Every structure is written in structure tokens, then in C-alpha cells.
Amino acid sequence: MKTITASEITEAVARLCVEAATVLPADVRALIEKARKTETNAAAKGALDDISANYLCAEAESLPICQDTGMAVVFCSVGTDVHIAGDFEKAVNDGVRKGYTEGCLRKSVVRDPFDRVNAEDNTPAVIHTRLVPGDKLTITVAPKGFGSENKSAMKIFLPSAKPSDFTDFIAETVRKAGGDPCPPVIVGVGIGGTVDKCAENAKLALTLSMDSPNPDPFYEALECEALAKCNATRIGAQGFGGDNTALAVRIIPNATHIAGTPCVVNISCHATRHASATL
Numbered sequence: 006m007k008t009i010t011a012s013e014i015t016e017a018v019a020r021l022c023v024e025a026a027t028v029l030p031a032d033v034r035a036l037i038e039k040a041r042k043t044e045t046n047a048a049a050k051g052a053l054d055d056i057s058a059n060y061l062c063a064e065a066e067s068l069p070i071c072q073d074t075g076m077a078v079v080f081c082s083v084g085t086d087v088h089i090a091g092d093f094e095k096a097v098n099d100g101v102r103k104g105y106t107e108g109c110l111r112k113s114v115v116r117d118p119f120d121r122v123n124a125e126d127n128t129p130a131v132i133h134t135r136l137v138p139g140d141k142l143t144i145t146v147a148p149k150g151f152g153s154e155n156k157s158a159m160k161i162f163l164p165s166a167k168p169s170d171f172t173d174f175i176a177e178t179v180r181k182a183g184g185d186p187c188p189p190v191i192v193g194v195g196i197g198g199t200v201d202k203c204a205e206n207a208k209l210a211l212t213l214s215m216d217s218p219n220p221d222p223f224y225e226a227l228e229c230e231a232l233a234k235c236n237a238t239r240i241g242a243q244g245f246g247g248d249n250t251a252l253a254v255r256i257i258p259n260a261t262h263i264a265g266t267p268c269v270v271n272i273s274c275h276a277t278r279h280a281s282a283t284l
């Protein structure tokens with residue numbers, strides 16, 4: 006049994022909040038750079054050049070990639086041989102508070118959907134915790150801006166729905182979003198499960214490696230089909246038109262009920278940020 010203290014968790018989450026806000030993951034950068042090389046629309050190419058210069062500047066100057074430093078979504082895989090000494094969720098939220106304060110990151114969380122009073126410390130985080138074998142705790146902080154979150158959508162399909170119905174829905178969600186979610190976007194998709202599990206999977210899909218294809222050839226083909234349909238909208242980088250509306254579509258499927266199939270499309274912008282650590 007390995008003991009991990011609340012303060013170790015707080016320090017790790019604080020560091021990850023700042024890292025995620027300022028350093029774009031290498032796989033997302035690679036997609037942006039590939040789009041820059043292939044873009045044929047001059048205005049969109051200019052926007053991609055600016056996006057590239059922006060993330061390089063952010064890392065060099067330790068500044069946020071975007072002014073919307075997001076609501077903190079925290080995925081935690083807790084080994085069953087880990088003993089957490091202290092209050093786990095408080096430790097995570099203390100880390101978010103510390104990271105957003107010390108990193109001078111914008112606090113965007115309101116304490117209630119109706120009174121809209123800013124919590125002033127970007128807490129509470131949205132925390133997803135699952136138990137895994139082993140004696141490690143892996144934490145991924147994925148700050149989510151709401152320019153893109155607001156454009157996400159859910160639909161419950163009949164059991165008879167065809168794969169192309171799902172890719173049509175994904176592309177239609179991207180088309181309706183237009184330039185609002187700061188394209189080129191990355192699209193996280195959950196298919197199956199219950200509504201809540203499907204939405205969690207859509208968010209988790211945004212943290213998958215963009216370097217490796219889906220391990221299931223069927224879902225890899227579905228991702229490719231959805232990506233082609235998204236790019237056929239020709240909304241383009243920052244809405245200027247062109248070839249690169251979406252950089253990637255990632256799908257996480259889940260077992261579901263005989264009577265239906267939920268699908269959640271979670272749109273993320275070119276600043277698809279996340280950072281991970283293992284304690």
C-alpha cells in the first residue's frame with residue numbers, strides 16, 4: 006500500500022493547471038502544423054500561422070494559450086493499492102485554486118448557474134475518478150473553454166441507426182457551430198452507454214493521443230468518415246473557410262441498452278489542452 010498525501014495531490018494539480026494552460030500538447034501541435042502545410046485558403050492559412058505563433062509564444066513566455074483558461078476538468082485514475090491521506094476532492098480543488106491563483110489564470114467558474122456570482126478561484130473542478138489496479142495515482146487536468154463547450158450536442162439514436170447517421174450528426178454539430186468554437190476544432194465523441202457515461206466518454210476522448218489511431222478498425226474508419234464530413238463544411242480555421250475545420254475526431258464507444266444509443270459530441274477548439282502526472 007502506497008500513501009499519497011493530500012498536499013502532494015494539491016501540488017501536482019496546481020502544477021498541471023499551469024502547465025495545461027501554457028503548454029499545448031505535442032500531438033495537438035503536430036495537427037496544427039500539418040494543417041498549416043496543407044491549407045489552400047490564404048486567409049485560413051494566415052489564421053493557422055497566428056495560432057501556431059500564439060502557442061509558441063505562450064510556452065516561451067509562460068503565458069496562457071488563451072484568455073479563457075477554462076473550467077478545470079480533472080480525470081483521476083486511483084490505484085487500489087493507494088492510500089490517500091486526507092480529503093481527496095478537497096485536495097484536487099485546493100490544487101485548482103492554487104494553480105489558477107499563482108498562475109494568474111482567469112477564474113471563469115460561477116458558483117451557481119442562476120446567481121452567476123464568480124467563485125473567484127475557479128473551483129469546484131469537474132472531477133472524474135475511477136479505480137484501477139496498482140499503486141499509482143494518475144491525474145490529468147483538462148481545462149475546458151466554453152466557446153467550444155457551448156457548441157456541443159447530444160442525440161439519442163434508435164437502435165436501427167446506421168454508422169453514417171452518427172457521422173452526419175457529428176458533422177452537423179460542427180457545421181452549426183460555425184466559427185464560434187475557434188476552429189480548427191478537435192471533436193470528442195461518446196457513443197453508447199447511458200447519457201451520463203456517454204458525455205464523460207466524449208470529454209475523455211479529447212484527452213486521447215492524437216498520434217495513434219483508434220485501436221478498433223471500425224471506429225478508426227468512423228473517425229475518418231466523420232473528420233472528412235466535418236472538413237467538407239469548409240468553415241475553416243477561425244471561420245475563414247478552407248480545408249481545415251476539424252483537426253481530429255476521436256470516438257470512445259461504450260456498451261449500451263437494446264432500446265437506444267446515446268451520442269454526445271463535445272467540441273474543443275485549437276487550444277485543446279491537457280497535462281498529466283503520475284504520483
Ligand code: SF4
Pocket residue numbers: 071072073074149150151152153185186187274275276
Ligand atoms: S474556444 Fe478555445 S480558443 Fe476559443 S476562446 Fe474558448 S478556450 Fe479560447
